[in-house]
Amino acid sequence: xxxxxxxxxxxxxxxxxxxxxxxxxxxxxxxxxxxxxxxxxxxxxxxxxxxxxxxxxxxxxxxxxxxxxxxxxxxxxxxxxxxxxxxxxxxxxxxxxxxxxxxxxxxxxxxxxxxxxxx
Ligand code: 5GP
Numbered sequence: 001x002x003x004x005x006x007x008x009x010x011x012x013x014x015x016x017x018x019x020x021x022x023x024x025x026x027x028x029x030x031x032x033x034x035x036x037x038x039x040x041x042x043x044x045x046x047x048x049x050x051x052x053x054x055x056x057x058x059x060x061x062x063x064x065x066x067x068x069x070x071x072x073x074x075x076x077x078x079x080x081x082x083x084x085x086x087x088x089x090x091x092x093x094x095x096x097x098x099x100x101x102x103x104x105x106x107x108x109x110x111x112x113x114x115x116x117x118x119x
Contacts, residue, residue, distance in 0.1 A: 001101075003049040009102035013047060023075045027067025030075045030107075039110025040079055040086070044072045050103045052092040072105050081109040087116075 019031035086109035
């Protein structure tokens with residue numbers, strides 16, 4: 001599978017589409033999900049053309065992998081989620097209903113969350 005450079009998160013990274021940004025550094029961009037599923041629902045994406053976690057961890061340089069995961073933790077801390085708790089999730093592929101083919105980690109929080117999976 002080749003990376004679709006016209007996916008919506010690629011356009012957000014290029015600044016062609018606006019987002020409600022909560023964090024940015026050289027490795028990652030984080031913004032509020034347009035259709036939140038919890039009081040806090042933030043997406044964190046790496047700055048690079050990666051479709052999924054498998055793709056990212058196979059091809060990305062080590063500093064980007066480290067920087068991306070540091071950013072996920074930073075966003076959780078910055079948004080006051082560490083003490084009450086939160087959930088991270090990354091969908092990959094059809095079975096998981098991945099809508100946007102650019103790796104993204106969802107951060108959910110701000111309430112007592114429901115069961116981990118609904119199937
Ligand atoms: P997925 O199903 O791929 O894991 O999740 C994609 C997420 O991206 C969904 O939660 C959806 O609401 C969100 N989303 C889709 N398009 C946009 C957009 O243009 N802006 C923002 N902020 N979120 C988006």
